[in-house]
Amino acid sequence: MEEYRGLHERISALKEERDAVILAHNYQIGPVQDVADLVGDSLELSRAAASMDCEVIVFCGVDFMAETAAILSPKKMVLLPAPDACCPMAEMVTAGEVRLLRERYPDAAVVAYVNTTAEVKAESDICCTSANAVKVVESLHEDQVIFVPDRNLALYVARFSKKEILPWEGYCIVHDRFTPADVRAAREKHPEAEVIVHPECRPEVIDLADGVFSTSGIIRHACTGEGKEFIIGTEVGILHRLGQECPGKWCYPLSEMAVCVNMKKTDLQKVCTALERLEPRITVPEEVARRARTAIDRMLAVK
Numbered sequence: 001m002e003e004y005r006g007l008h009e010r011i012s013a014l015k016e017e018r019d020a021v022i023l024a025h026n027y028q029i030g031p032v033q034d035v036a037d038l039v040g041d042s043l044e045l046s047r048a049a050a051s052m053d054c055e056v057i058v059f060c061g062v063d064f065m066a067e068t069a070a071i072l073s074p075k076k077m078v079l080l081p082a083p084d085a086c087c088p089m090a091e092m093v094t095a096g097e098v099r100l101l102r103e104r105y106p107d108a109a110v111v112a113y114v115n116t117t118a119e120v121k122a123e124s125d126i127c128c129t130s131a132n133a134v135k136v137v138e139s140l141h142e143d144q145v146i147f148v149p150d151r152n153l154a155l156y157v158a159r160f161s162k163k164e165i166l167p168w169e170g171y172c173i174v175h176d177r178f179t180p181a182d183v184r185a186a187r188e189k190h191p192e193a194e195v196i197v198h199p200e201c202r203p204e205v206i207d208l209a210d211g212v213f214s215t216s217g218i219i220r221h222a223c224t225g226e227g228k229e230f231i232i233g234t235e236v237g238i239l240h241r242l243g244q245e246c247p248g249k250w251c252y253p254l255s256e257m258a259v260c261v262n263m264k265k266t267d268l269q270k271v272c273t274a275l276e277r278l279e280p281r282i283t284v285p286e287e288v289a290r291r292a293r294t295a296i297d298r299m300l301a302v303k
């Protein structure tokens, strides 16, 4: 506890010295969330990276999130305290594959989930996150949409759109593991609870859910909804904020095993070291960043 407090104080002092802001995703470990200036979902963190007034952004999340921050804030220094924190789903589609898809479907728009590399974003027309995927697809004038890389999010969007959605076969190794049997078992254990899940879940899990939201959407729904008990179908790190921000509500994980190991690679020591050494630094080659930014900016303009 003493060591934890010491690190906390050292990080606060360094933050001031470096004119730094700490952004953390909702899946980060509790102590990292507690030291952050903002904890949020991918969309909230992207907006913050674009608008915050500071010299340095310490991104506590995975690589594509830090890359997005670097693309949106080319003048700021973006640090990723755990440089090996990646998103396996983001590696499931390459820029070359997107170019081949474009050749095959020349009339289709390409929507890239923000969980992609900067190179893939650069080949896409527009990005989306789990919070705005339906709105982004509906904002396009094309009737055919290539959606990469998450097939589950693509199929979720297709429920609300008349457009022809062509899903790529990528998936999140954490969310794709939830099963209808998990939902049935959790409902049996907590019969009064609402089941709220992330749209990266499989369609057969979504069919059984009462609500589908981004990570921050899940928190908002649990905090402000009428219900008292919730079964949460996403990564377990979200329970930290739910515990802090939803007093009087009971939130149970759909599975205790829903852990994204990459999101757990950041700890307070690494945050402190990153601020001391001003590395590991995330940069994106200028030409890739320029094209990727067009796709991200188009997403941020969707109301």
Ligand code: 13P
Pocket (backbone or CB within 6 Å): 026, 040, 041, 042, 043, 115, 129, 130, 131, 172, 198, 200, 213, 214, 215, 216
């Ligand atoms: P959110 O944008 O909903 O926070 O999701 C990010 C993510 O990686 C989900 O697995």
Ligand code: SF4
Pocket (backbone or CB within 6 Å): 062, 086, 087, 088, 089, 090, 115, 172, 173, 174, 175, 200, 235, 260, 262, 263
């Ligand atoms: Fe990627 Fe899934 Fe981890 Fe989110 S939970 S960062 S989609 S592997």
